[in-house]
Amino acid sequence: MIPAVRGTRDILPGETERWAFVEGTARRLFEQYGYFEIRTPIIEREELFAKGTGETTDIVQKEMYSFIDKGGERITLRPEATPSLVRAFVEHALEQSMAVPKLYTLGPMFRYERPQKGRYRQFHQLDVEVFGVKDPSVDGEVIDLAWALVRALGIEHVELAINSVGCPECRPAFTRALVEALGRDVEKLCGDCRRRAETNPLRIFDCKVPADQPIIDRLPHTVDYLCDACRVHFDAVRADLDVYGIPYHVSHRLVRGLDYYTRTTFEVLAGHLGAQNAVLGGGRYDGLVRQLGGPDRVGIGFAAGIERLVLALPAELPVAPPVPDAFVAALGDQARREALALLRDLRRAGLNAQFDYEGRTLKSQMKRADRLGAPLVLILGEDELARGQVTVKRMATSTQEPVPRHEAVALVARERAARRAAATR
């Protein structure tokens, strides 16, 4: 046997129904909020992520699946969607053709990490981005959409954390204050933090090493160093969240691991997911479009992990595998031919009809019908054939009756309509 590649997995029947529920719910919601679907390639030029996601991030430094193709091009399997959408936005001048460039996409992402529950090397994200809107009300809408998604999926025990990481105007002053406040304590921090103090001091807040915590707790907060514009923006976002009635808390340690974020950042965390408890995260990236060679346009968005959303789904969520409207059972070669014709007629009429290919005993055909959950079994044997009838057995009540062959399809259709009506009541 040749097993699946480490960190990848098959999503099997029984699970795919939950995936379809998550994806379907998300699509409906995104479109309700005015987003349009876009699909971008899974492979991109390596430099898109080096410049976009950021050279100092762990993603770029050690987690990318990169290779050189036969033409000598440096190619990367996308580790996240945002840079690709920014590229597409710029490449196709989407701001010209769309009233408001509000885009969503979904699909596989790739990161070379040590696999764990809720963390795979090929994983899947739902992703939403809005371009060109500076007004803080779009931040509120995007966060509302994120929250609405989690709510629509019925996921419990979630919390929303938000923060503002400032902009190029106020970031330098904050970074200076941070390094100053750190002072000689830098020496006492873990290796990662000492490195971060040099490359990206903001990310020290991500540290979870217990010994570092007392020092980090004493550090200044981004929100206390925002410039006037960022301050006003953040206050407006918070006011909007109050209007929407979305509960949240400000986490001054929410700085996120991607370099491009400015101003608003947010995350949705779910309990009972173990260590990989971030189901959704995002924020504003006002310099990214320009950074990637586009016009000076702002942006904001979020990504949600489909695996994690599926994991966080309520256990009792009803999943409905496709159920046949009828099962056709045949006895003998003559009847078998007529059974195929009946199967054809049922299917031409748009009904879900199943059959036992191997022509086994009636008993085993009944058993199969039962396993498939068919409410009706249409039995065709020599007797029925001679009389131009089929025997219709209702599985739920174990009752059966002869029906003229030419009325069988209409009967199955009527029964299905009645079941549907009962189900929606």
Add this chain to the structure above:
RNA sequence: GUGGAUGUAGCUCAGGCUGGUAGAGCGCCGGACUGUGGCUCCGGAAGUCGCGGGUUCAAAUCCCGUCAUCCACCCCA
């Protein structure tokens, strides 16, 4: 990349310490019911004991290596 736990039938797991060549439940197939499911009873098929090497007369069991999964770190969705 670091630390720990675990890999035995399709699934969930026993056996492993105290080596003697593999078991249960569920599922699957068949029979009791010569043309009728779900319950019951009876029978059957199915396993390179993750993989490779070593020790031994003999290894699922002991030793080494390796791969995978899970948990935590890390990172993030």
